Amino acid sequence: MTMTRRTATVAIALAAGAALGGAQFRAGAARCDITPTPPIRLSGYAARTAEAVTVRAPLEAAALALDDGAGGRLLIVTADLIAVPQGLAERIAAAAASYGLRPDQVLVNASHTHYGPVVDDTLAGMFAFTEEERARLTWYAERLASNLTALVGAAVAASRPARLGLGWGRVKFPMNRREPTPHGIRLGVNPTGPVDHAVPVLSVCGPEGGLRAVVFGCACHATTMASTFNEVDPDFPGHARRELGMRHPGVSALFVSLCAGDQNPHPRGEYALSLRYGSELADAVSAALAAGTIELTPPIRTARRTVRLPLAPWSPEELARDLAITNSDALSLARRRRAELVLAAANRGPPPRAIELPVQVIRVGDELAWVALGGEVVVDYALRLRREIALPHVIVAGYCNAVPAYLPSLRVLLEGGYEAVDSMVYYGHPAPLATNVEETVIATVREAAMSLGVPLRR
Numbered sequence: 001m002t003m004t005r006r007t008a009t010v011a012i013a014l015a016a017g018a019a020l021g022g023a024q025f026r027a028g029a030a031r032c033d034i035t036p037t038p039p040i041r042l043s044g045y046a047a048r049t050a051e052a053v054t055v056r057a058p059l060e061a062a063a064l065a066l067d068d069g070a071g072g073r074l075l076i077v078t079a080d081l082i083a084v085p086q087g088l089a090e091r092i093a094a095a096a097a098s099y100g101l102r103p104d105q106v107l108v109n110a111s112h113t114h115y116g117p118v119v120d121d122t123l124a125g126m127f128a129f130t131e132e133e134r135a136r137l138t139w140y141a142e143r144l145a146s147n148l149t150a151l152v153g154a155a156v157a158a159s160r161p162a163r164l165g166l167g168w169g170r171v172k173f174p175m176n177r178r179e180p181t182p183h184g185i186r187l188g189v190n191p192t193g194p195v196d197h198a199v200p201v202l203s204v205c206g207p208e209g210g211l212r213a214v215v216f217g218c219a220c221h222a223t224t225m226a227s228t229f230n231e232v233d234p235d236f237p238g239h240a241r242r243e244l245g246m247r248h249p250g251v252s253a254l255f256v257s258l259c260a261g262d263q264n265p266h267p268r269g270e271y272a273l274s275l276r277y278g279s280e281l282a283d284a285v286s287a288a289l290a291a292g293t294i295e296l297t298p299p300i301r302t303a304r305r306t307v308r309l310p311l312a313p314w315s316p317e318e319l320a321r322d323l324a325i326t327n328s329d330a331l332s333l334a335r336r337r338r339a340e341l342v343l344a345a346a347n348r349g350p351p352p353r354a355i356e357l358p359v360q361v362i363r364v365g366d367e368l369a370w371v372a373l374g375g376e377v378v379v380d381y382a383l384r385l386r387r388e389i390a391l392p393h394v395i396v397a398g399y400c401n402a403v404p405a406y407l408p409s410l411r412v413l414l415e416g417g418y419e420a421v422d423s424m425v426y427y428g429h430p431a432p433l434a435t436n437v438e439e440t441v442i443a444t445v446r447e448a449a450m451s452l453g454v455p456l457r458r
Contacts, residue, residue: 084403216255305359
């Protein structure tokens with residue numbers, strides 16, 4: 001079995017020639033194909049229970065290594081996956097350590113495409129597999145880890161003098177999906193709900209100009225097609241990346257998923273929309289580049305914390321009732337699987353009472369603060385942190401370094417609905433998060449930011 005025929009890593013030197021010409025950083029990029037060979041089970045939709053047998057478009061991973069020449073470094077790794085499990089992120093960090101990078105200098109982000117393969121134990125309660133399906137997924141996970149760790153060295157080896165710029169674009173297709181109804185919140189369309197249409201654009205140019213790489217982001221779930229679409233595909237993030245590659249030959253494009261936990265593309269349901277949104281996102285990036293970017297300056301400073309988030313109270317006795325569920329709908333099956341997983345874990349040791357979430361803050365000069373949060377982060381965090389961080393430019397990303405669960409705000413927890421309650425079943429947790437989650441995460445971000453000298457508003 002092979003991943004695909006196109007498995008060679010492509011490394012891109014980000015500047016040609018030896019003249020520095022005002023370059024203040026060194027940067028190198030690399031990319032590789034991570035498309036699985038069907039048949040393989042795809043992640044993201046519990047209603048999808050058969051293996052995918054078709055690849056509609058390839059999946060890709062990419063890495064960008066940055067160095068300010070004075071000890072400040074950052075490695076960004078992106079991948080067309082539902083999530084990068086913590087174990088895989090740790091393997092990437094270990095590979096980076098062999099090149100002198102600390103764990104706080106490594107940021108791993110998943111595009112959250114719902115048309116990529118299941119990876120390790122992400123969404124543990126969502127699926128049941130046959131032995132053959134599990135074997136194919138295990139083989140893929142091992143090949144994926146090998147490819148992503150090799151990507152680290154390729155990006156570092158490609159490093160050349162470079163200049164960094166930052167600009168902003170906008171897209172219109174993200175829509176808040178938490179629709180109020182007389183019976184509570186459902187997954188739907190909420191035109192008046194909070195939303196984030198901003199597209200941050202980090203450009204990497206050679207010392208004398210000339211685009212060599214671009215990192216761009218969007219706060220929107222990669223769920224353009226319905227669960228009935230059962231083909232391997234990167235959705236709009238990959239289509240945007242491919243479009244940028246055609247417009248800027250030789251440029252490496254990396255997509256970073258932002259706080260998309262409660263944001264869906266609208267409208268959705270057709271593959272043509274995925275292509276359209278990819279083109280619109282590429283247009284936003286191109287417009288930001290054409291409008292001109294501000295130049296980022298050294299140093300690069302990084303901090304990382306792990307925050308423990310308590311779960312709401314629960315008892316094994318209450319959870320055991322789900323073992324008797326006989327309904328065959330996706331949520332009922334997930335509730336039974338969740339009960340089996342959690343009770344088995346509780347029999348081996350103390351019952352799980354909290355989850356751990358990685359929190360990372362990156363500062364680039366006096367211009368940019370980048371907050372990278374684990375989990376499926378709802379948009380409230382981005383909107384709040386932009387108000388509280390006093391640097392001119394603030395990026396807040398979710399799906400970074402580990403995705404143990406959704407990260408709801410207090411508002412979302414009190415409202416209920418999928419992101420607050422039902423999603424914890426699919427992630428295999430015994431209860432929703434406690435109501436102090438937002439303040440705990442924000443306090444951790446603020447502490448990490450202060451350790452880097454990032455100015456904050458009260």
